[in-house]
Amino acid sequence: MPSENEWAEFKHNNSDPQMIGEYLSAISNAAALNGQPFGYIVWGIQDSSHDVAGTSFKPRQQKGQGNEDLEPWLNNRLAPRINFSIFEFNADNGSPMVMFEVQAANTAPVAFSGRRFVRVGSHKKPLSEHPEKERRLWEIVSGPAVDWSAGICEEASIADLDPEALTLAKTEYVNKHTNDPRKEHLVKEVWEWDDETFLNKAKVCINGKITRTAILLLGRPESTHYLSPSVAQMSWILKDEDGLEVDYQHFEPPFLSAVDDLFARVRNLTVRHLPDGTLFPIEVSQYDPWVLRETLHNCIAHQDYSCGGRINVVEQPDSLLFTNLGKFIPGSVEEVITRDAPQEFYANPFLARAMVNLNMIDTIGSGIKRAFTLQRNRNFPLPTYDLSQENRVQVRVIGRILDANYTRMLMSQTELSLLDVVALDKVQKQVPITDEEAKSLRSKKLIEGKRPKLHVSADVAKATDTMVDYLRKRGIDKEYCTKMVKDLLKQQGKAKRTEIDSLLKEKLSDALKDQQKKDFITNLLQKLRREGEIEVHGKGPAAYWELSKNE
Incomplete structure (x- = not known):
């Protein structure tokens, strides 16, 4: 090869572990985009002339951050896991060389430490900055895009939709567009439209035909047979401190109104806490209603209905656990926070657009950011995303302050970025953080200790009367x-x-x-x-x- 390309990178001696991990992500994704089974990173090549110069890089002696051997350190931070092989050899002129052979992405775009990268020419870039490449990569790794939610229920009619849900849908459509001067005429006309016209304009139906989205959001409970064998059901499950099931209830369409019926079962108690700078306690609800609705609405929007499972809301003492089947398309919470533009690829794009029009969700991604900000402002722990299972997303919303003193200090750091707040929240919950997160928090003198036993720093502890706990x-x-x-x-x-x-x-x-x-x-x-x-x-x-x- 006369030069680098999108699936081959030449290096001389640069062996920074973070750099290598990001290139593994970029090269793997680029190889898939270019129809290559593997991509390559080669050390021992001069950057400017591409002459074979040899390298001093010894990957099996190199350490990742935290003094862990490089290969397992890289493996543990790649998601989904891909195979890569390390070759050490001598070139024809005797110069020592190193090559990483990297498997092309095959189930989802590959991320390193929660961020996805891709090659654009010979440059490594965040994948989120190149939506066309991101969309094409998803099509390659997932097969041709088939939007289940846009499917037509041929035998269904408007009579299969719930009249009260239709009225609520029109109300929410008006609420969504009231402050948009470009839609002022729609707000005035919506109540004059017949049902078919409204459903078409709200992008719930297609040319008057009832879609699966229409049945999910507005259908009568008895209309769900049109979705078979898929399951359209949400379940509320109450568990005690020992994890034993105490009560439960299932909820069927119309999901537009069923969400409120489900949350009516949740015991949203009042809790008291002392905010910074006052001796008087304030009373707040355990859960912010907007955060709960956004979380459940995202479960509905991203559920893989072809798997035949239910969406679950498990109420436990002091927390709610939301689960849905399907991939977390952004890949990580960090990717959502750092992404400047909305997500370009959705599991159910037709359903997601309809839910935006009916005021159920914000543009995908911004809702998650807002939920984090609301929890931060309430001095409550941030939502916790568990993405460890291949085809299941779990989100836990905690309804109590874990450490009042520490949380007050954490939230008082108003200059911190949302990424830093997320990382500090993980430390509070004793959840492992990445090297980059740890580096950022250490630079601000907010944490101490050696991973995985990180803890609040002395400066924070002294200010919050937790010095004994710190030591x-x-x-x-x-x-x-x-x-x-x-x-x-x-x-x-x-x-x-x-x-x-x-x-x-x-x-x-x-x-x-x-x-x-x-x-x-x-x-x-x-x-x-x-x-x-x-x-x-x-x-x-x-x-x-x-x-x-x-x-």
């Missing part, structure tokens, strides 16, 4: 108990015996009984006092310890 999470073992006590007193200024006990007890051997642990801490404090390193003031429960003035 406990550092994972220092018994021989450093003295340092732990001094760190606590240095950062906090002073500490009561109960705080010191709380800090040290869990670090002492499980072989010690509670009294033995208490005696150990007493002896340690007495020793430090005798050596003039710490001082005690007061007696009894009110006594407190602080560093000696000489320290």
